[in-house]
Amino acid sequence: MSITRRRFLAGTAALPLAGALPRLAIAEMSIGAATLTTVSDGTLVLPGSFIFEPMPKDALAPILTEFGLSADRLEPECNLALYRDGSNTVLFDAGSGPDFMPSAGMLTDSLDALGLTPADITHVVFTHAHPDHIWGLLDDFDEPLFSEATHMMGRTEWDYWWNPETVNEIGEARAAFAVGAKRRMEAIEDQVELFDAGDEVLPGIAAVASFGHTPGHMSFEVRNGSDSLLVVGDAIGNHHVAFRKPEWASGSDQDAEMAAATRKVLFDRITAEQMPIVGFHLPDGGMGRVEAAEEGYRFVQEG
Template identity: 60%
Template structure:
């Protein structure tokens, strides 16, 4: 299994920055090759989130020293990376999630730039596979004219996730702070209705790609095991959504999860499996391109990024 990492300079103003007039965005694209598969993580930018969006439901007295140990200011915005996974396997070019597009946050929606840096045109993508329907994973599926961006691709989503976001009642039952999530998801999925393939837990959705139910962050969230021979990597989406508390205290409820108790149980079981089997993982919001391992660390775990 071979790992490489390249550094790119991109983003609005990058050209000016070279002349000293701005601050470019620098990010690492990580590539992992095993068997017939080549996996790349591509940056869609990053989010800006209030701390309470994750830390709000956690036990505050126990939380404070853990944040201090990790140099995290509990009053400062969180800026998690957004890593889209691209799989090359012969003639197949499979994209896991599509990023945020241009309608969510101005710091995200950079997938097209990242694909261009990787030498990939949108029409070359053969399959788009969604982990779940949140804006930073789904909203980039449409272009600036509200047409499917990956027009030549087959689109795939877990059945439970599709049913949840496509249900017209979801907008009335979801937490009021996420109403826009439901409206945006329904509009985009309606555009894909004739091109979508649904699947269930445990299915091999494409050769070498198995779906794994990781419910809780959303009602039908899916992870995917990519396997070639004896090697594998798990695309975990947002089932492990950050590199600090999600690893150190996986059983704590996180405000980012829609069903917090289910998500915590899912996260704990998944981390136990990944650490025990030493399976590599790719997390959508993990640092350094998102690729690494989970290792036991006392009562919890820690994220160990892969290096070339």
């Protein structure tokens, strides 16, 4: 299963200034007779504290140096997985849409670069309902963008964001996340299909519980023939501290202790089975492999 990578310029509609056009990355891998492609939604711009705040600063410093990171500003990629098996065209998550950050919301440009439109998507399967994963569900008219698609979400995740108390309990910094998620979920309430951990949500796609980043976060094992790959969403949320120190609490996770335990389980499985992964915020298209390292793990890119 070799990985190929290419880059393209986003369309002029994505940004107000043509001079600021981003170059977006695509990675692709064959899985049996099917294809898994990453489609970029652009990047986020985050304060370093969003992830690093609870981490020990002295131990963090050499990791920042190793990866050339700023403690103050992060710009992670947003890479959605697109699975095509000849029958279904499955998009994992829906991106940010136009209302979250100006550096993101470029999914339709990425699809266009592949010769696809939102109407070509047969299923949208959500890892979780944070803004950069679900706010792109609606178009400019507040109608579902993927008009021909079946929308699918884990039952635990759906129930969490649907609960009217979530907006009051999630904390002021994330209250807008809850409001935005609920509004978009209301738009698909009558069409959504819910599933549980362990379910085969579609042929060759099984839901894997990876709770912690959000209460019902799901990863997905994609299998075709003898080949398999794990779509990890934000359960492994970056290529630096999440790999080097998976046991550390991250400020990006809603339940930091559970998320750390989840990372350990995922890394154990991925390395034991030598399974490629796609991570939503991993670099250069988000696709690669995991190897054990002297300190934690390392993200290995090919192609």
